[in-house]
Amino acid sequence: MGILDNLLLGLNVALAPQNLLYCFGGVFFGTLIGVLPGLGPLAAISMLFPLTFYLEPTTALIMLAGIWYGTSYGGSTTAILLNIPGTPVNAVTALDGYPMSRQGRAGVALFMTTIASFIGGCVGIILLTTLAPVMVSYALRFGSAEYFALILLGLVAASTISSGSTIKSLAMVVLGIMTGVIGMDMYTGALRFTFDQRALFDGIKIAALAMGLFGVAEIIASIRHVGTRRLDMKTVRFRAMKPTRDDMRRSVGPVIRASAIGSFFGALPGVGSAIGAFMSYGLERRLSKEPERFGQGAIEGIMAPETANNAADQTAFIPTLTLGIPGSATMALMLGAMMVHGITPGPRLMTDEPGLFWGLIMSFWIGNVMLLILNIPLIGLWVRVLLIPYHLLFPTVLVFVCIGAYSVNNNPFDIYVVAAFGLLGYLMRMLDFPAAPLLLGFVLGPMLEEHFRRAMVLSQGDPSVLVTRPISASILALTALLLFWNALSAFRAHRAAATGRG
Amino acid sequence: MHRRDPRDIIGGLLLVTVGLAFAAYAYANYRLGTVARMGPGMFPLGLGVILATLGAVLTVQALRRPGNWPTGEPLVAGLVLAGIIAFGMAIRPLGLIPAICLLIVLAAPAEGRIRPRTIAALCVCLSLLSWLIFSVGLGLPVRMFWWSL
Incomplete structure (x- = not known):
């Protein structure tokens, strides 16, 4: 089949009435939850995750993906209007978006970021469509040694590149892998760490883990910290949205550059959209003739990160769909959703399930257009959602979390798992441990163990197979380099701090 | 520090x-x-x-470096988690609606300044909403009360 046939097939799938409906549902709830402060994309996906168990796999994935890129659109609204970044990505947008809103230009900022998100999303989808088949042709040649190396690279990259302490991120990855060990060993059938609990025999449910770690822990941390909000509704009316000619002229360059930067970083394992957004913001400030405008409401400062993060959201699907290796915690959750539906993402997905693969990709176009429509005329609705008091919001969210967790298996045990991971997540926040690497480790851990053990069986116990096969060796070398570079920069920072004090 | x-x-x-x-x-x-x-x-x-x-x-x-003691709000965490656990313990023997009310009564005061009237309103609204979404809409096999099937 040629690429055109594939695209037509995908369009056919994506335009099926049921898929259209759930795509709309996904982007709608994604925007809704993205707008609500204190609930990020991970909480959004994990809360709505159980609902999709009743759907066809293709429809479920279309909806989950819609939730995800919908939260990126919605998150920017909160960042611009209230200076509350839902995610690190939107933190960059808030730098210039909030000053714009203080100057009475909130409408313009919201309009322009929606356009930026749309363009970034489109560039990302085009790259995903063209690069995924290329990636698949490489991936088909990978053996267990290569997969082990790639997963390890993904895990290490996620811990070293993200902000904060590398040691702590790595520890959370390992803790996540340990959580993934719970349940039946797929090689020997031995039950590991189940403590005779029947509900643990097939492992901890990813939905329960994610809802506890992100949903409940975020709620506990936000209670008493999200105050009442005031807002001037006049600045966000439809008529106040028209950008000036100057705004348009200044935006062209940042959008083009940020599309490229975002797409590149999105496709890398473990990097994610936040880095792309930071990098493109930094680049625009450096290129600008008047860098002092940044932080004071420069339009370039909102266009660059919003374009980059939406491009990255789409290209992040490249490693997830073609290799079965998610680059970020959100993608790990998408991967978990596929596995719940009995689909194994990997190089064979594209040929075995062309309807699902291309249908999902084509649904991104539809979803992005829907978001454009949802966000510009309906902005007033989202702003009102923003003003819902938190003391009404959080009990509602808790009720939905509990019912969602229960509905996965109709088993109260899963609710206790949510509570346990809620506690763990809150303790981790207190001790400043990041939660996203734990989820990544949890999803990738069983794959890591499987490929490691299979590689060792095939090589008859000779670990050198990992470094004698060229692809595996170069990926492992890159992983080691990342760790080394990270240790070096940490050491330098420590030395600089020591001399600074002395 | x-x-x-x-x-x-x-x-x-x-x-x-x-x-x-x-x-x-x-x-x-x-x-x-x-x-x-x-x-x-x-x-x-x-x-x-x-x-x-x-x-x-x-x-x-x-x-080898300076730092701070961790800070947290054990009361807030305790109330929210107690609400979730109560929900889990109640849903099988008592049904969904008592479980929802227990969760709200325990967790909602975590915010501190909530009035009893608001809690009652939340219980009624969320019970109704959950019944509509999960039982009527999605057809989830879950009992509303202990006496119903």
Whole structure:
């Protein structure tokens, strides 16, 4: 089949009435939850995750993906209007978006970021469509040694590149892998760490883990910290949205550059959209003739990160769909959703399930257009959602979390798992441990163990197979380099701090 | 500020404890096997050791830098978690609506300034909404009350 046939097939799938409906549902709830402060994309996906168990796999994935890129659109609204970044990505947008809103230009900022998100999303989808088949042709040649190396690279990259302490991120990855060990060993059938609990025999449910770690822990941390909000509704009316000619002229360059930067970083394992957004913001400030405008409401400062993060959201699907290796915690959750539906993402997905693969990709176009429509005329609705008091919001969210967790298996045990991971997540926040690497480790851990053990069986116990096969060796070398570079920069920072004090 | 970083010392020591306990449990209960034919215990043993090592490194680093004690709100966490656990304990014997009300009554006061009237309103609205969405809409097999089927 040629690429055109594939695209037509995908369009056919994506335009099926049921898929259209759930795509709309996904982007709608994604925007809704993205707008609500204190609930990020991970909480959004994990809360709505159980609902999709009743759907066809293709429809479920279309909806989950819609939730995800919908939260990126919605998150920017909160960042611009209230200076509350839902995610690190939107933190960059808030730098210039909030000053714009203080100057009475909130409408313009919201309009322009929606356009930026749309363009970034489109560039990302085009790259995903063209690069995924290329990636698949490489991936088909990978053996267990290569997969082990790639997963390890993904895990290490996620811990070293993200902000904060590398040691702590790595520890959370390992803790996540340990959580993934719970349940039946797929090689020997031995039950590991189940403590005779029947509900643990097939492992901890990813939905329960994610809802506890992100949903409940975020709620506990936000209670008493999200105050009442005031807002001037006049600045966000439809008529106040028209950008000036100057705004348009200044935006062209940042959008083009940020599309490229975002797409590149999105496709890398473990990097994610936040880095792309930071990098493109930094680049625009450096290129600008008047860098002092940044932080004071420069339009370039909102266009660059919003374009980059939406491009990255789409290209992040490249490693997830073609290799079965998610680059970020959100993608790990998408991967978990596929596995719940009995689909194994990997190089064979594209040929075995062309309807699902291309249908999902084509649904991104539809979803992005829907978001454009949802966000510009309906902005007033989202702003009102923003003003819902938190003391009404959080009990509602808790009720939905509990019912969602229960509905996965109709088993109260899963609710206790949510509570346990809620506690763990809150303790981790207190001790400043990041939660996203734990989820990544949890999803990738069983794959890591499987490929490691299979590689060792095939090589008859000779670990050198990992470094004698060229692809595996170069990926492992890159992983080691990342760790080394990270240790070096940490050491330098420590030395600089020591001399600074002395 | 303290001369040493108490937050990371606690975190590091916790990691060491969890790592060692995990490794010891795997070593004592599961067969290790050989490298070519690994038993169920080999991989967990390795993980536990790695976690303990990372914890030790974190602790040593924390001993050499200043930091703060961790801060948290145990009352808020306790109320929210108690609400969730109560929901889990109530849903089978009592049904969905009593479980929802228990969750709200326990968790909603975590915010501090909520009035009893608001709590009652939340109970009614969320019970109605859940019944509509999950029972009528999605057809979830869950009892509303202990007397209904």
